[in-house]
Amino acid sequence: MKFYDRVQELEILREIEAMSAESAQMTMMVGRRRVGKTTLLRNAFIATPVLYFFIGRKNEILLCEEFTEEIEAKLGETFGRFSSFAQLFKVLMQLSKRKNFTLIIDEFQEFRNISRSLFSDMQNIWDANKEESRINLVICGSIYSMMKQIFENSKEPLYGRATARMHIHPFEISTLKAILTDNYPDYKPEDLLAFYLLTGGVAKYIEQLVIRKAFTKEKILKAVLSPGSYFLEEGKDVLIEEFGRDYNNYFSILALIASSKTARGDIESTLNMPIGGYLDKLENEYNIIRRVRPFMAKEGSRNNKYRIVDNFLQFWFRFIYKYRSAVEIGNLDYVRQIVERDYETYSGYVLEKYFRQLLAxxxxxxxxxxxxxxxxxxxxxxxxxxxxxxxxxxxxxxxxxxxxxxxxxxxxxxxxxxxxxxxxxxxxxxxxxxxxxxxxxxxxxxxxx
The missing domain is CATH 3.40.1350 (Trna Endonuclease; Chain: A, domain 1)
Structure with missing residues (x-):
């Protein structure tokens, strides 16, 4: 799929790249998984050599071996072997005093599982070298709660170090229309609504539908509710790592919100447990739900409802997670019948959201x-x-x-x-x-x- 939109984001990133020629820059970028952060970064920088480090869950020495190969290929510099990322980062910060380059560290939050002391080490190395450095450091992560903790908690070492923060959001409606127009110019309003309903503008989901040439309502639903579909396990894949061991309670709350139990009292009476702490984390740490008040209601109003922000997760909890027993035994025809039965009512709710978003x-x-x-x-x-x-x-x-x-x-x-x-x-x-x-x-x- 070709690269779409991101005009404003590209402009900001290239301005930061230009500033790095004179002074060190550290950009913290966050966004939900699959939203297109990595693709954006790979298209952003044009004036500097770019190092791309992906933090996979593997031994730290093996990661350093991969990164030293990247340095040699992109910068033509050879430094030997490293046993820790902190040592490698120190060398790069010193190198940046004589050479301007961009360093992208993707899935940065994974360092918590590899080297707990690294954030303190990076803080000390950054503070000691930044005045003379000309590095364009971009730190990217998709576990929202962890990235927020690392950079916005005043007790964390890297608090206050980022010179810029970017939150990458799904594509706007105008971009969704452009993608459909490029791939299926004869689409109908019902097709556009289904495209929006399932993807919400998330780049990876759009790409999956483009690959499958699923541009009509019928083909979109088939792509989602078919054996082996990419989408069936996606809710778990995106959220279990965020929630950890307590994911069952979070999933239960989200399933109820997706099924129109949007008031705290209704959720608590159904689950027979207090959920205030869960709702607070879902909204403020995980950025998955939003508490909404009716127009003109004051800040302290208790007349609130909760809504799932993400269109795909709303659909996944409403139809796939709720009927997971049928999904697990492979009876996707049953789930498809439920979706077809409820589609008019459910898509009516999404249509309201569409027009509110369009006006915004x-x-x-x-x-x-x-x-x-x-x-x-x-x-x-x-x-x-x-x-x-x-x-x-x-x-x-x-x-x-x-x-x-x-x-x-x-x-x-x-x-x-x-x-x-x-x-x-x-x-x-x-x-x-x-x-x-x-x-x-x-x-x-x-x-x-």
Whole structure:
């Protein structure tokens, strides 16, 4: 698959590369597994020689042997053998005083399993050499919680050492459309929704579908729910290392959230256990869920819901993990029937998320949320506000355009509108048909001030 997008990220990385010609740079890059960090880094640097070190789970001496071969091939320097990475890193920092180059260390968090003292050693070596160094050091990791701990915990040696931080996110909707257009220009709105629903813009998942030429809803679901599918074990592969021994409780919570039990009380009553600590870690350490409040709710509001951030993980917990017994005995036809049965309702939820994301990516609003009252009723799918221009967009999302009723929407929003008397209000309907347009078209709009 060709390299897509990442224009802003490339610009930032190349600016950092240019600065490294004058002073040492340390960039910490994080992003979920499969999002495309390594591909981005391999395409980013054009002005310096690039060393790429992948930290696999193997003996430290063997890793150093691999890295010395890379140094000799890329920099033409020979240093002999090393028994520890700290020794090798010290030599590279000294070399960077006379030679400007880029060093990428991928899956950096794996050093925790190889050499616990390395982070302290790197801190001392960096501090002792950085003033004269011209290294462009990029430290990349995919275990979000570990990378955050290493670089953002004030008790850790490398705290405060990074000169730049980058969080790599999945592709935006415009890029998904470009990929589909390049590979299957006759795609329908239902195909685009399925493509978004399954991949969420994660580069590796997109690549898997491109390889299989799965660009229609039917082919996408078949690619996911077929014997030997790459996707069947993917949720475990991505998360078990994050969660460790306690993964069963985390998985149970995520499965309930994926099945629409999104309030803390509902989850606790189902599992019969307190989950506050788990929810806090899932949100703040692992970056897997997000606590959302209804529009206008105050910071301390208890009227919260939890949502899984990642589209694929949402689908995986809703259909693959939930029906894992059928998956394990190879009865994927059964799972496929469940998906087909629930698809219209489930994809309707994803459609709401699609349009909220599309409005956020348009850069036309300062906030994009949804709304529900304390009883969990009177729901409004989209409320987008532009406080600078004093505009408020209130939207209803339905797969079927005929089911959109803006008069009912106006009634639902009456109490909200009373608090925005000096704003221009627009009521807008969004349907499956509107996925194809650059900007969703209203079913009917009503504006007043």
């Amino acid at each position: 990516e348009s850069k036309s609003y300062s906030d994009v949320q949804s709304y529900w009252d304390r009883k969990g009723e009177n729901e409004i799918d989209i409320i987008a506000v532009n406080d600078f221009e004093k505009r408020l967009l209130i939207g209803e999302v339905r797969r079927n355009r005929e089911r959109i009723n803006l008069h009912i929407l106006e009634n639902k929003a009456a109490e909200i509108v009373k608090k925005y008397t000096d704003y221009q209000i627009e009521y807008q309907g969004f349907s499956l048909e509107d996925l194809e347009t650059g900007k969703p078209k209203p079913s009917r709009s009503v504006k007043h001030t």
